[in-house]
Amino acid sequence: MAPNDSAETNGGTRGTAAGRRKAARYIVPVAVAGVAAATIGLVPALASSGDPDLPKISAQELIEKIAASDTEQLSGTVKISTDLGIPSLGGLAGSFAPGGAGGDGGKGGSSADPQERMTELASGTHTLRIAADGPDRQRLSILDNASEYSLIHNGDQVWAYDSKSDQAYHATEKQAGEDAGRDAGKKSGHPVPEGVPTTPKALAEQVLKAAGPTTSVTVDGTAQVAGRDAYKLVVKPRQSGSTIGSVTVAVDAESGVPLKFTLLPAAGGKAVVDAGFTEVDFAKPDASLFTFTPPKGTEVTEADDAKAQHKADKGLGDLIPGADAAQPGAGEPGAKNTKVIGEGWSAIAEITTPGATGLPSKASGDVPAEAQQFLDALGDKVTGKFGSGTVFKTRLVNALMTDDGKVYVGAVTKDALVKAANSAS
Structure with a gap:
């Protein structure tokens, strides 16, 4: 087991910012506007016989390993749980649901619209299936008992499909929220407006981007996640008054890809945000995962129409x-x-x-x-x-x-x- 090692950040780790910008192009789309943000109480992925014995690594080296990760291809299953402690909306829940009596006045917004559907990740436990093949092709699916919601990015095309309602949403990457100047004219890899991250990697990058002199960063041993050896990077506030107690990121020892993210509250209790792979594969995903044709009879909403509806609401x-x-x-x-x-x-x-x-x-x-x-x-x-x-x-x-x-x-x-x-x- 790697012994504890720490590094006090001083406004950011040299050389990591550019690496994070590069790595950000490879993550599965992130989505959802609004507070809350980030989510997860995860059941540990696969049982292991004990923590792996890995070479010693410093916190500085582990952060640099995350930033330098050049993994462009992966697929797997992520379990994500969120417990923000928000009271039930009760009767209000239906009022602001797409097509409900409130939020759109009964005008019937598309249930496939990412702006609506990705908010589901702000509470409860969800199983996601993800796949990525470079910055131009990603797929994220939210699995339900008898249905599936999928968000697919392939080149400049973005599709979302809700199998339960047989509704689809279509946009080009620019319509879906790409800032053409943000990444030197390159595709951002985000087919929907950025907000709540949906992978351990995206969550970890947000936390490390904010690290500075008010942050303690240490390596706290090792773990196994989804059958892979990992180091545990622990990030804690040095200041008083924060509701965040600590953030633990399990980092794949070989690739540097974050495999699990856990945010614990300062007040104690179960995780507020905890997301991790239960299965992961770094081989090239099948190209068919990134193609989509609406089934016959599917109701398709174009992004421009959805934008007009959002403005009216x-x-x-x-x-x-x-x-x-x-x-x-x-x-x-x-x-x-x-x-x-x-x-x-x-x-x-x-x-x-x-x-x-x-x-x-x-x-x-x-x-x-x-x-x-x-x-x-x-x-x-x-x-x-x-x-x-x-x-x-x-x-x-x-x-x-x-x-x-x-x-x-x-x-x-x-x-x-x-x-x-x-x-x-």
């Missing part, structure tokens, strides 16, 4: 003022309504909602009683120098909305949010 904007400001891009440099307080693991985004309005209330008639019940189940009333507000909690991301219309959000504790709001007053 008001979504959460009616429920929570300023919700749109919390979407991807709102916190990018130049966004006037958002600023960041602190850094590293304890960073908090301060968002000023349009019109500086607080939460709607049942008494004012702004929200249905069912929606108010859901908000009350999530929230804790708090007061401070800033005034008063409500903290909405998950096991990973918490948000404070003040009564005067400001939102403070981050992977931090309730006390950290109140402190940030007080300091900004």
